[in-house]
Amino acid sequence: MRVGLERAGRRRSAVRRSDGPWVPWLVAAVAAAVYSTFAVTQWRRLEVPSWDLGIFTQLAKAYSRLEAPVVTIKGAGFNLLGDHFHPLLVVLGPIYRLFPSGLTLLIVQALLLALSAVPLTAVARELLGPRRGAALGVAYAFSWGLQGAVAVQFHEIALAVPLLALSLAAFLRARWWACALWAAPLVLVKEDLGLTVAVLGLVIWWRSISAGRAAWPRRALQAVRGDRQAQVGAGLAAWGVVWFVLAIGVVLPALNPRGTYDYYDRVATEGRTGVLDLLLGALAPAEKWVTVLLLVLAAGVVGVRSPLVWLWVPTLAWRFVGEVEHYWGWEWHYSAVLMPVAAAALLDAVAGPPAARRTGRAPVTGPAGSGQLRAPAGRGGWASAAVALALATTVGMTVTTPVARLADPVTYQPSPRLDGARAAVDAVTPGSTVESDIYLMAYLVPRAQVYWVGNHGNPAPDYLVLDTQGRTWPDVTVTDAAALAESRHPGTTYVLVVDADGYQVAERAG
Incomplete structure (x- = not known):
């Protein structure tokens, strides 16, 4: 049985x-x-x-x-x-x-x-x-x-x-x-x-x-x-x-x-x-x-x-x-x-x-x-x-x-700052080097060699990308990407090429 x-x-x-x-x-x-x-x-x-x-x-x-x-x-x-x-x-x-x-x-x-x-x-x-x-x-x-x-x-x-x-x-x-x-x-x-x-x-x-x-x-x-x-x-x-x-x-x-x-x-x-x-x-x-x-x-x-x-x-x-x-x-x-x-x-x-x-x-x-x-x-x-x-x-x-x-239907709407973010990313020349805070970091990686702005010892980059509405490391708010780039890399000159929806891109001029 x-x-x-x-x-x-x-x-x-x-x-x-x-x-x-x-x-x-x-x-x-x-x-x-x-x-x-x-x-x-x-x-x-x-x-x-x-x-x-x-x-x-x-x-x-x-x-x-x-x-x-x-x-x-x-x-x-x-x-x-x-x-x-x-x-x-x-x-x-x-x-x-x-x-x-x-x-x-x-x-x-x-x-x-x-x-x-x-x-x-x-x-x-x-x-x-x-x-x-x-x-x-x-x-x-x-x-x-x-x-x-x-x-x-x-x-x-x-x-x-x-x-x-x-x-x-x-x-x-x-x-x-x-x-x-x-x-x-x-x-x-x-x-x-x-x-x-x-x-x-x-x-x-x-x-x-x-x-x-x-x-x-x-x-x-x-x-x-x-x-x-x-x-x-x-x-x-x-x-x-x-x-x-x-x-x-x-x-x-x-x-x-x-x-x-x-x-x-x-x-x-x-x-x-x-x-x-x-x-x-x-x-x-x-x-x-x-x-x-x-x-x-x-x-x-x-x-x-x-x-x-x-x-x-x-x-x-x-x-x-x-x-x-x-x-x-x-x-x-x-x-x-x-x-x-x-x-x-x-x-x-x-x-x-x-x-x-x-x-x-x-x-x-x-x-x-x-x-x-x-x-x-x-x-x-x-x-x-x-x-x-x-x-x-x-x-x-x-x-x-x-x-x-x-x-929530609002979830399916893109960020109201999306156009500014795209302008910031597009301003970075493919194959260049860029220092960035964390906010557009993942968006920039396919396009350029990315460094984090919070690290010391980075080489002077071609661009610095910043979200002025976010928190930059350390816990401070920065409103001028060009001035930040020049202070981080003495002897260089940067000019602001994008300032849209709170996103700024500073390009190295010398």
């Missing part, structure tokens, strides 16, 4: 997987449309949350020319691989060569984040059924962490999110090699993700030995020697640790002009002494707890039962132990890599470990030798409650994110 039930379960599982295979792609398509629309409106409205889009556009431009990623926005001769370890961004080169614009990177990010919903929605439908699985897919695709990433424009984590989603979907299906292979490239996206990969490896390893906890530690040693799952987990953990150490200790200092890792001071703990003082400092202020609470809600609360939530720890640790305030909250892109983990943890908690569940609709046997039948994992009302809570969190947070502005 048990064999018959298992066969029926496999047949029904196959039917369910074939029922509406387009649904995950539909969820992703809607997310891609929303996020791409937001990106285009943001670009046309000249909104600049940070200078990072200019930096990554300059990186993509260098890769498109098969050059080292020297980003002069960071400083003359600055190799961006000495800032963060993200060699996988080389994939942007061919795309940028076809479409040389900062907007290209925004669209690429929108598509990548949306694409990550496909594997998670598909596995959610397998484990929870078509309706609840689709609901969780929507909750994930529009989760606050992904919306926050879209709102602050392009960052390297755009590549990490789909890789992590594919890896975790394989984890939920107990496809350990696929899980490891999708996770392995994460170490090439950003240096701290090596620790995330290591934790995932440890979770895989722990799952392989958890059934034999009574025989610990002998069972652990035997598992590593003979259990393939344990071997994959241990190997992935080692891979993550090795690359983290290499990136932080070798590659980044070697390529950084200052010969060090620039972000040590971001986790500096000035005035704190001892481990206890460090931990207590990481627990305040309350803004950090809001971020954690939102993650727990995104995981439907029950997700905290899954060991996958340990994947949150490396990212939250480097964010919380330092004094950089914008690391603590939910608004920026720092939580994007945590959202696939939240969705997968929810699924893992309600469905149970692969060895203890079936994904079909057929009933499965209870405890060995009991002769009883129990409902498949993930079929109870509490699973529905978890999905509903995750979806409600997404809906509730959406009204607080910039993406919600898509409901």
Whole structure:
């Protein structure tokens, strides 16, 4: 009878997987449309949350020319691989060569984040059924962490999110090699993700030995020697640790002009002494707890039962132990890599470990030798409650994110200063050098070699472009681009050639 039930379960599982295979792609398509629309409106409205889009556009431009990623926005001769370890961004080169614009990177990010919903929605439908699985897919695709990433424009984590989603979907299906292979490239996206990969490896390893906890530690040693799952987990953990150490200790200092890792001071703990003082400092202020609470809600609360939530720890640790305030909250892109983990943890908690569940609709046997039948994992009302809570969190947070502005018709109108911005960009001769504040930086990169006006030691540029209505670094307002250029580069003469809608362009005359 048990064999018959298992066969029926496999047949029904196959039917369910074939029922509406387009649904995950539909969820992703809607997310891609929303996020791409937001990106285009943001670009046309000249909104600049940070200078990072200019930096990554300059990186993509260098890769498109098969050059080292020297980003002069960071400083003359600055190799961006000495800032963060993200060699996988080389994939942007061919795309940028076809479409040389900062907007290209925004669209690429929108598509990548949306694409990550496909594997998670598909596995959610397998484990929870078509309706609840689709609901969780929507909750994930529009989760606050992904919306926050879209709102602050392009960052390297755009590549990490789909890789992590594919890896975790394989984890939920107990496809350990696929899980490891999708996770392995994460170490090439950003240096701290090596620790995330290591934790995932440890979770895989722990799952392989958890059934034999009574025989610990002998069972652990035997598992590593003979259990393939344990071997994959241990190997992935080692891979993550090795690359983290290499990136932080070798590659980044070697390529950084200052010969060090620039972000040590971001986790500096000035005035704190001892481990206890460090931990207590990481627990305040309350803004950090809001971020954690939102993650727990995104995981439907029950997700905290899954060991996958340990994947949150490396990212939250480097964010919380330092004094950089914008690391603590939910608004920026720092939580994007945590959202696939939240969705997968929810699924893992309600469905149970692969060895203890079936994904079909057929009933499965209870405890060995009991002769009883129990409902498949993930079929109870509490699973529905978890999905509903995750979806409600997404809906509730959406009204607080910039993406919600898509409901306002004003969002689709270009900036009233667009003509002035175009005049400023057009005034810069292609192939020239230009110093700029952050506001038109990404728009200028395809046209010229751009330097940031906030850096010292830049060569005297051919042009200086300034938004006099914005804040120039340091925190002062400058109203004369020519005078600023001459004060920054003594012995030069600049004349104002554009002064429109608050944008000024000063051209070097001598």
